[in-house]
Structures are given as structure tokens and as C-alpha cells.
Amino acid sequence: MEKKYYQLLKEKFPKKEQVLTELINLEAIVQLPKGTEHFVSDLHGEFDAFDHVLRNGSGSVKEKVKECFQAMPKVPITDLCTLIYYPEEKLALQKASLKPQALIAYYKENIPYLLQVTNYAGRKYTRSKVRKALPPQFAYIIEELLTEVDTKKDKIDYFTTIVNRIIELNQAPALITALCKTIQRLVVDHLHVVGDIYDRGPKPDQIMERLSNLPSVDIQWGNHDIVWLAAVAGSPVAAMNLLRISSRYGNLDILEERYGINLRPLATYAQKYYEPTPAFNLKAEDMHTFSEAEQILFNQIQQATAILQFKLEGQLILRRPEFLLDKRNVLTFIDYSSQTITLDDVVYPLVDFNGPTVDEKQPLTLTKEEETLIARLLSSIQESEKLKRHMDFMLASGSMYLCYNDNLLFHGCIPLHENGDLKSLRINGHNYAGKALLDFYEEQVRKSYLDPSCHDDFATDMLWYLWTGESSSLFGKEAMTTFERYYIADKKTHIEKKNPYYRLRNDETICQELLAEFDLPHHGHIINGHTPVKEKKGEDPIKANSKLIVIDGGYAKSYQKTTGIAGYTLLSNSYGMQLAAHQPFTSVADAVKNGTDIISVKRLVDEVIHRTKVKTTNTGVKICHEMADLSYLYQNFDKI
Incomplete structure (x- = not known):
């Protein structure tokens, strides 16, 4: 061999x-010096904010521009950076506002600037790598211009002739756009997405399209991502959960219009059996964009999918006793005559509980109508070409965790006991904990996805466990209280107790032990997402003497009232690590017209003594x- x-x-x-x-x-x-790694997390469908952070490299582009022109104070840094972030939009604005001669002068001024930034951004790469980053249609011309942009007097006419000819042929906008996108690509060498692309926000599909076109990216699956993977892998309970959350946040158009999933049978079913109740009101940020009729329909669909989810989850709990989810089989704990439920030996009255298709004697049984409906919905989800393509990419580029350049990346937690010992899951006589547990989970995810025709096999059921199980590294809580939040007024029942990991990760010794569990050196870092950092309450995203960094500051608008910011991102280059905090994103139009940016503060996380080279990555x-x-x-x- x-x-x-x-x-x-x-x-x-x-x-x-x-x-x-x-x-x-x-x-x-x-x-050569190592390339810049860019870490983002918990995007939750907020494409515009994510896209802006991607275009500006969490401030890396502006830093490069400032460094490039530090000896040239008259260069309009902010305006040039806006052009680099949004070349098409900025050029359209200039074309509409400038007279022809002024527009030509704008081209002549900015093309040399962009060439100098391209040279500067590509200086730590080989010429071959820079060449590959260039758009094919302009590769030869850009290479020539890059070589001659700093030319002396003897070749100035050569350079000027090329630029003038490009402008005369109306190719300046295309060339400028190509240079701007090349700069974006050179400034950040690799992107890490530490989970949760889906749910809450309106454009997860656009995020997936953007990611799939990047030259170098990886994904660590989040708990919300795993539900979408599970639905395409054939899990009916995951499909109902996906539909429930989408209706809760007013995002059914993602499924219906952009993924081509037929929701008409579900709407008809929901309108047939359910009337709107307050607990199921829409959670969308922009309520005014929905008509009253739409809000009522979303309410009804959310109720219908919730009951279907509880039925299917109960069936799964019965066939998988090893998951130890018996306490979550909620429909079997209801006294339907008194409209109460008994949880942990305490009786609670139910508020507006409506289960018109629930058989009191066999509450987990689906009606024939429901069996047909679920089969149709699951089939429509699995037959969506675009969704399947996105989930294929999610699987191919993703993993439960990643060990990369001495750092450990995962979305949620490593399940621990109160004393810091690894918490295990026992399956078929085997105990899985720590790295072995996450490896086991990943094996089941891939196994389930490879056989989408099986809907109740162990691997597919395990994907649901990852959403809601106590030992799930993606969930990281004792129980998910979805039912209680809908139907019980006592808020003590709504509490979801977190795994001790979320307290113990402040301990440097614990973090060192976890790095060792994954065969990583003591100087490495753990990088998490999943839990919004409540900066307003003084929470610090840098924990355990900089051994652990949490980069979910709250891209999702629904989080920003409690977090006080709009997300953290992390940068790792050859000099060390920096954490960037972001303010809420306004709009692309505002960014283009007014040059607004959303980075507020950068903090040094770690600084290396000797510049890191490629050989150690x-x-x-x-x-x-x-x-x-x-x-x-x-x-x-x-x-x-």
C-alpha cells in the first residue's frame, strides 16, 4: 500500500x-506567519449583522487599512473601508450622486488605494495563494497592477494607461468590486462558526449560502442546528419542533417560500382544531410586519405543532428508556378532568391547555389524520433540494467539537458533575464521557443522516436527545421546560437548571483538565457559544484566567435586551487573540451612506511572545x- x-x-x-x-x-x-482565524457563534438567522461582521473581519479590515496608510494621513480611511465592505452598494451611491468627471476621479483615486491594501493584506501569504484569491476575470490585470502600484517614475505611464483603459471600458466598478472582495478574503484566512446558525432570525438560509461560498470554514453544530439536521435525517419530533419554533418567531416563510416546503396542510389542520391563546403569541421583533390574520395563524400552528411534538416526544421516551427522560413525558402526567398536571409530586393547574386531539386514556396516540399530516410534512422537509443542500454542507463542514491550533471549540458544554468529574451517558452497557461522549454523539449524527428513511431508529432518536437530554453537550441543562412555559403559571417550573459546567468553567484548573481530556496543551483555550453573555449585568466573556472565551453575546435581536450588546467575535492571528464586542447593526443602507460600523471594543485575550508561524498550526x-x-x-x- x-x-x-x-x-x-x-x-x-x-x-x-x-x-x-x-x-x-x-x-x-x-x-510564514499564521493566517487570521475568525470565530463567530449563535448567528440565529441574523444575516445582515453576520454579513457585516464577515465583510469587515470584526475590525480586521479597518486595522489593515490604517496600518497600510499610517504614513498617509490624508487617505479617507472610513470611506475607503466602507467601499471595501460594500463595494456594489457604495459604487451605486457614488454613481447616483457624482457627475461623470467626479466619478472618474473617484475611480482613479480609489483603485490605487485598493491595490495598496491588497498588497498589504497579502504580504504574509505566498504569491500563489494571493493569485488564487483573485477573481479569474481580473487575475492577470490585478497581478500587473499589484506589481506596479508602487512603481517609480519610469513605469508610471504603464500603470496609468492600464487604469485609464479599465475606466474607459466601464470596467472600473467590476475591478473595484473584485479588489474589495479579494481584500476581505485575504484579511481573514479561516472562519469558525461555533454553532447555532438556525432559528429566531429571518435569514438562516442566506447565512448558509454565504458560508458555503467561503474558501475556508468549519462549523461546530449547535443545539438549534441539530434539530434541522435531525428533521432532514428523518426525525418527526424534530420536524414538529422546527415548525413550532419557526411559527413562534414568525419565520414560516423561511420554510415555505425559501425552502419550498408545503405548509398548507398544517395550516388547515391548525385552524380546524385550535383557537389563539396568549401563551402562543408571536415572539417576533417586528410585530407590525404581520397582519392580525397572520398572527392568529402563527398562534394556531404553534399550538398544533406543540401538541404533536409532545405526543411524538412521549413515544420516543417510551422506546428509549436508556435516555432517562421519563420525567418529560408530560402528556401522561395530566389529569384531564381537573386540568392539572403533577410534576415531581407537585400538582399545578394548567392555563389554557388545549389538546383537542389528545385521547385522555392514550394521550401519546396520534390520530390517523395526524399520522398522515406528519408524514406529509416530514416528506416535504426531506424533499427540499435547497434545505438538503444546506444540511449536506452543515454535515460535511461540521462536527460536535473541533481541536484546531491548540484550541478546543464546541457550542455548549462538556457535561460535568458538581465536583468537576466528567458526567457520563450509559448506553448498551457502555459509559461515554468527555471526548468519548462527543465522539459517540457525532457518530450517531452521521449514522442517522446517512439513512433518512429510518424515522425511529436509535441514531435518529439520539439527535432528539441532543436537543433536550440532560447529558447532551449541546443542551447542557437538566430539563427543557417547553410545556411548563406554555401551560403553567408558576414560574418556578420554567427554570432550566444548567449543568455544573457553566459554573465550573470559571475555574482555570477545570479548563486545563478539559483541554487535557482532548489531548490539547495547557496554553490552549476553550471557545464556547450557546449562552448569551449578560454584559449589562457585568458578566465577563473571558473566563478562567483567559483559558475560556464565550463568544455568544447575542446576535439574535430577542437576546439584546438582556445582553446589552449584539454579539462577541474572536480573532486569532500570529500575534495572539482579541475579543471584539459589537453594537446592534442598523442597516446596510446606513453603513453605506454614513460609514457606520458596529464594533465597539476590542480586548486582548492572549499575546504570544514569538509570532506564530504556519508550521505550528x-x-x-x-x-x-x-x-x-x-x-x-x-x-x-x-x-x-
Whole structure:
């Protein structure tokens, strides 16, 4: 097998000189500074804010522009940065407001600026990598201009002629746009999404489209993402939950219009059986955008899917006793005659409970009508080409956790006991905890997704456990009190007690033990999302003496009243780590017209003594393996 591998490698490099050239190239690459990593989390469908943060690299673009022109104080930094963030929109605004000669002057002024920033942003990459980042239609021209932008007098006419000809051919807007997008791409080398792309916000599909077109990205699945994966994998209870949350936040158009899922049967069913009740009122931020009839329908659909979810969840609990979810089989704890429910030996009155299709003697049984409806809805979800494509990307680019450049990334928690010991899940006589637990979860996710025709198999049921189970690393609480929040007035029943991890992660020793559990060095960091950081109450996202960083500050608008900010992001470059806090995003129009940005504060998390090089990164390790193989091939070229 080894000989065959080197024979294949020799086919790629048929001449000994080619092997040497590639070897020298790779040896040079590992000595370059590491690229900038950008960490984001809990996007929750807020595409516009996320897109802005992506375009400005959490402030990295502006920093690069300032550094590039630090000796040129007259360069309009803010205006140039806005152009880099939103080239199409900014150019359209300039075209509408400037006279033809002024517009040409604008092109002539900004093209050299953009070329200088491109050169500056690409200085720590190989020429080959910069070349690959260039848009194909302008690659040759941009390479020429990049080479000559700082040219002396003897070549100034050559440079000016190229720029003038581009403007004469009406290609200046296209060239400027290409340069701006190249700068965005060069400033950030790799993006990490630490979970929760879906739910609450209105445009998760646009986020997925944006992510799928990035050159280098990974995703750590969040609890909301796993529900969408589970629905496409064939989980009917996950499908009902997905529909319930979408109706709760007024986002059914995502499913119906953008993913092409037929919700008419569900609307008809909901209107047939349910009247609106206050507990199911819409939670959308912009209520005025919905008519009264729409709000009533969302209320009815939310009620219908909630009851269907509780029925299906109860069935799952009965067939999976190993999940230890017996206390969550809520429909079986109701006294339907007195309209009360008994939870942990305490009797609570129900408020506006309406289960018109619930059989008091067999509360988990679906009616024939419901069986048909659920089958149709699940089939429509699974047959959505666009949704399937997005979930395929989510699976291919995603994982339960990621060890990357000595850092540990995961969305929620590593389940712990109060004393800091790893909390285990016992399945078929085996105990899974820590890294082994997350590996087990990931195995089940991939197994379920590969067989979407199975709807009640163990792997698919495990995806639901990840949404709501006590030992789920994505949920991280004792119980999900969805039923209580809808139907019980006593707010003590609404409390969802968090896993001790969320308290213990403030302890540096605990964080060091978790890094060791994943075979990571003591100088690494844990990077979390999932729990909004309540900055208004003084909570610090940097914990355990900088060993752990929480980057969910609240992209979702529904969180911002309690968090006081609109999200944290993290940057890691060759000099160290910085945490960026963001103010709420207004609009693209405001950003373009007024040059507004949303970064408020950057804080240093960690600073390295010696600048980090590629050779010490995950990418560098792979390159070093390649170098070893090439070295062996070079030394034994004539024997292979």
C-alpha cells in the first residue's frame, strides 16, 4: 500500500526537479506567519449583522487599512473601508450622486488605494495563494497592477494607461468590486462558526449560502442546528419542533417560500382544531410586519405543532428508556378532568391547555389524520433540494467539537458533575464521557443522516436527545421546560437548571483538565457559544484566567435586551487573540451612506511572545507530513 501511495505521488510530480521545487515551496510556506482565524457563534438567522461582521473581519479590515496608510494621513480611511465592505452598494451611491468627471476621479483615486491594501493584506501569504484569491476575470490585470502600484517614475505611464483603459471600458466598478472582495478574503484566512446558525432570525438560509461560498470554514453544530439536521435525517419530533419554533418567531416563510416546503396542510389542520391563546403569541421583533390574520395563524400552528411534538416526544421516551427522560413525558402526567398536571409530586393547574386531539386514556396516540399530516410534512422537509443542500454542507463542514491550533471549540458544554468529574451517558452497557461522549454523539449524527428513511431508529432518536437530554453537550441543562412555559403559571417550573459546567468553567484548573481530556496543551483555550453573555449585568466573556472565551453575546435581536450588546467575535492571528464586542447593526443602507460600523471594543485575550508561524498550526502539521513524503520520494525517486 505504501509503495502504491508513492507511485501515485510520483504521477503528480513526474520529474525529480518538480519534487524538489514543491519541497522548497512547502518549506518556505511553513515559515510564514499564521493566517487570521475568525470565530463567530449563535448567528440565529441574523444575516445582515453576520454579513457585516464577515465583510469587515470584526475590525480586521479597518486595522489593515490604517496600518497600510499610517504614513498617509490624508487617505479617507472610513470611506475607503466602507467601499471595501460594500463595494456594489457604495459604487451605486457614488454613481447616483457624482457627475461623470467626479466619478472618474473617484475611480482613479480609489483603485490605487485598493491595490495598496491588497498588497498589504497579502504580504504574509505566498504569491500563489494571493493569485488564487483573485477573481479569474481580473487575475492577470490585478497581478500587473499589484506589481506596479508602487512603481517609480519610469513605469508610471504603464500603470496609468492600464487604469485609464479599465475606466474607459466601464470596467472600473467590476475591478473595484473584485479588489474589495479579494481584500476581505485575504484579511481573514479561516472562519469558525461555533454553532447555532438556525432559528429566531429571518435569514438562516442566506447565512448558509454565504458560508458555503467561503474558501475556508468549519462549523461546530449547535443545539438549534441539530434539530434541522435531525428533521432532514428523518426525525418527526424534530420536524414538529422546527415548525413550532419557526411559527413562534414568525419565520414560516423561511420554510415555505425559501425552502419550498408545503405548509398548507398544517395550516388547515391548525385552524380546524385550535383557537389563539396568549401563551402562543408571536415572539417576533417586528410585530407590525404581520397582519392580525397572520398572527392568529402563527398562534394556531404553534399550538398544533406543540401538541404533536409532545405526543411524538412521549413515544420516543417510551422506546428509549436508556435516555432517562421519563420525567418529560408530560402528556401522561395530566389529569384531564381537573386540568392539572403533577410534576415531581407537585400538582399545578394548567392555563389554557388545549389538546383537542389528545385521547385522555392514550394521550401519546396520534390520530390517523395526524399520522398522515406528519408524514406529509416530514416528506416535504426531506424533499427540499435547497434545505438538503444546506444540511449536506452543515454535515460535511461540521462536527460536535473541533481541536484546531491548540484550541478546543464546541457550542455548549462538556457535561460535568458538581465536583468537576466528567458526567457520563450509559448506553448498551457502555459509559461515554468527555471526548468519548462527543465522539459517540457525532457518530450517531452521521449514522442517522446517512439513512433518512429510518424515522425511529436509535441514531435518529439520539439527535432528539441532543436537543433536550440532560447529558447532551449541546443542551447542557437538566430539563427543557417547553410545556411548563406554555401551560403553567408558576414560574418556578420554567427554570432550566444548567449543568455544573457553566459554573465550573470559571475555574482555570477545570479548563486545563478539559483541554487535557482532548489531548490539547495547557496554553490552549476553550471557545464556547450557546449562552448569551449578560454584559449589562457585568458578566465577563473571558473566563478562567483567559483559558475560556464565550463568544455568544447575542446576535439574535430577542437576546439584546438582556445582553446589552449584539454579539462577541474572536480573532486569532500570529500575534495572539482579541475579543471584539459589537453594537446592534442598523442597516446596510446606513453603513453605506454614513460609514457606520458596529464594533465597539476590542480586548486582548492572549499575546504570544514569538509570532506564530504556519508550521505550528493544524495546516502546518499537514504540510510537514507532505514534506516528509516528498523528501522520501525525492531520495528514492529512481527506485519507485
